[in-house]
Amino acid sequence: MTPETLEPLTLPATADAAGWESWMRERAESGLARARELVDGLRTSPPDDAVEVLRRWDDAMLQLGNVAAAGSLLGNVHPDEAVRTTAERAEQDVSRLSTEWSLDSVLFDVFAGLDDSGLDDEARRLLAKVRRDFRRAGVDRDDATRARITAINERLTELDQDFSRAVRDDVRTIRVTPEQLAGLPADWLEAHQPTGSADDDGLVTVTTDYPDAVPVRQFAHDPQVRADMVDAFLNRGYPATEPMLQEIFALRHELAGLVGYPDWASYDAEVKMIGEGAAIPAFIDKIAAAAAEPAERDLAVLLERYRRDRPDAERVPIADALYYEELVRKEQLEVDSQRVRTYFAFDKVRRGLLEVTGRLFGLRYDEVPDAAVWHPDVTAYDVVDVGSGDGLGRIYLDLHPREGKYKHAAQFTLTDGVAGRQLPEGVLVCNFSRGLMEHDHVVTLFHEFGHLVHHVLGGHVAWARFAGVATEWDFVEAPSQMLEEWAWDADILRLFATDDAGEPIPADLVRAMRASDDFGKGAHARTQMFYAAMSYYFHVERPGDLTARMVELQETYSAWPYREGTHMFASFGHLGGYSSAYYTYMWSLVIAKDLFSAFDDDDLFAPDVARRYRDRVLAPGGSKDAADLVADFLGRPYTFDAYAAWLSS
Incomplete structure (x- = not known):
């Protein structure tokens, strides 16, 4: 069939x-x-x-x-x-x-x-x-133990849903005058006017959803507005989710002990590439050490710029980090994010995404205008193999925020594909602006679409157990992280990144954007290791005071100091699905950099390597161990070298 x-x-x-x-x-x-x-x-x-x-x-x-x-x-x-x-x-x-x-x-x-x-x-x-x-x-295990395991699993399912719901539904707002929003892009300001009602006092309501929160933190000249947004953003879910998380950590630990493991991280790591729970903090510290010098170098530049406005400052606070990173990029690296945005209208980016990935993987996306969908924003496409003409599956794009919707960006499965039994169908769920996009969000869109392609191409295997993105969990991000590179290539961006006059984004601007992105990558890696350490130690130590332990880990790993009165962990959704294994994002990035080394920088559409990657890494789904998939493609085991070279450059 x-x-x-x-x-x-x-x-x-x-x-x-x-x-x-x-x-x-x-x-x-x-x-x-x-x-x-x-x-x-x-x-x-x-x-x-x-x-x-x-x-x-x-x-x-x-x-x-x-x-x-x-x-x-x-x-x-x-x-x-x-x-x-x-x-x-x-x-x-x-x-x-x-x-x-x-059981x-x-x-x-x-x-x-x-x-x-x-x-x-x-x-x-x-x-x-x-x-x-x-x-x-x-x-x-004995009857009593199995009964307890049953009760724990049922309770964990409830708690995970409660936690996700609490984070999803806790959209906070700040109220500011139009004058306090000076510095925000014109199209953003146009979409954020006072309501005009009798009781609004001429104020503008700004939410903690990403299309609001990120531009405010990045562009608002008013430091109090930035601080208020950071406070609102970092306190989502608090205090409601703290007891949920405490119970989740305790139950996971108990469950691991009942089946013979010293802690949850050891239990969870057994089925991942890393293999052992104790290897997680070692990996975190390895990345943190590798990122230390690049982070210090970039933070020194950032602090020098910050001290022009705050002469006595010893560190750049988190409420000002994005804003001053933007100033450094604009003033020293000659990249103005507001100019960059003018090349990334959402509709053009979506069209370009489909054209680029279609050409790369030999696919065609046929829109299904009469497909049944759960909201008018959602668009359905049938995925077709260009060579054979076979229908490979269906995808849905649900890309804008709304009330009651998942707040981050992720690929959701609708059906797993199994050869001869059912087609793979997946859904891309994001929260992007309907107008101009920050380039970071373009990169995110490419990243998440990588999961969708993996799900469809890997959805024609013989067994449901191995369908789609069914590899070890610390590998699943690697193909998506590698696809981000196509959102950074000047020749590729010029295919769809055009301004209102139809002029494509200049190659020299893309080169400057790449240099700008490299600025801060050490600090970003350190912050990621803070998140990874939090996910690991919360599960292993189960601290009584989550905020206090978070502060300690932030001071140890993060590039940014703790902001008093905030509780970032309370809305850290990855403590649910990723549990103790948030390290997997960086583990996958190490592999992604090695995978990308096989492609030709001068021709990212080269069909031989692209087809080999499709056939040997994506199409097998989870039919082989991830290390074997990578070795099949690279012709050798993966190494740390490409990542280390990138981080230190």
Whole structure:
């Protein structure tokens, strides 16, 4: 069966919330019922053939994945709260059933007794992972322990949803006079006028959503406005999320102990490239040390500029960091971000993104104007292989902020793709301006789209377990981080980055932008290691005072001093999904720099290397270990060298 014989998922062809809620409920009920039927059959009368046992289990996992994916997506993006609530319950049901099966000793015996001698490499790999999943779940523990594990997993699912919801819904505001917004771009100011109501006092409301918060911190001349925005932004979620996080850390630690691990980080790291929890702080310190000299060099430049306005300053405070970085870039590196923005109108960037990635990977994106979507902002595209004409999957772009929507940028799965069974479908969820974009946001768009491409191209494997972005979690960012490079190449940017007059962005400006971006990369790496240290030590130490421990880690690792009265951890969403493993962003970046070294700087569209990358890194999904995927592409194991050279340059 070829990919084109499969059809995309049918979504509700209605804007009515009741229709979506009914669809979500039916998808959950039918998917869970089919999964139960498959697993009950395995438990009571398993097939004699080992491949058939694995196939039925994989089918059941595909059904669970379908329910969980729809639940996660709609729980984060649907504009109606009732739909979001129904979707969250579906996720809870999946988690509950998954836990039940993972602790079923009768079911485990089915897999423990399989003869793997007749299996091919992928099936044998799958069997090994299934057996490991059961062991890590605690299937071999006594009844009381398994009951406690069940209760912990159910509670963790609830807490994770509560935490995400609290962060998502806590949009804070500051109220300022129009005069206090001097320095902001003209198009931004035009979109931020006083409401005109009788009680607004002529004030402008500015939110902590990214299209507001980032420009204010970067461009507002008024230091008090910048400080107020930083305070509002860094206090999102506080104090509501602190007890949630404390309970999450405690329960994860208890769960790890119940299944035989000294702490959560050790448990979590076992299935990642890094392998051991104790290797995480060593990696954090390695990066921090490598970044120390570049960070000190750039911070000295920044402090010198800051002291022109604040002669007695000893450090640049976080409330002023983005603003003064912008001044240094403009005054010393001759890059004016407000000029740069004029080349990045959102509609042109979106069109350019599709053209660039289509050419690079041999794809075509056919818009589906009549596709059912959950909000008018959402656009659907069918992804087609240019060479074969086969339909490879469907993607949805949901790129602007709205009330009740996920606040960051991420790729969400709608369906995992499995050869001959269902097409991969993914959703890009971001919060970009509808007008002009900062170049940083263009880079973010390319990054997140990299996950979407990986999901689609890796969605034609034989097993659901290995579909799409199913590699080790500390590798999944590498392909997306590498795709960022295409948003920095002057020749590529000139394909879509044009001003109102249609003039493409000058090559010398792009070179200056690259030099400007290099300024501060050491400080950025140190800040990332602060976040990574926080995610690790919060889980290992479970401090009673999260703010106090955060302050200590910030002083140890971050380039920026702590701002009194703020609680950044309270809205650090990665403490949910990434748990103790936020280090993975930098681990992946090390690999991404090595992957990119195989491409020709003078021709980033060179078809031979691009096709080899598509076939050997993206298309296999999780069918091989990430280190093997990289070695297949590079012809050697990955090294730290390319990253170290980039960081020190």
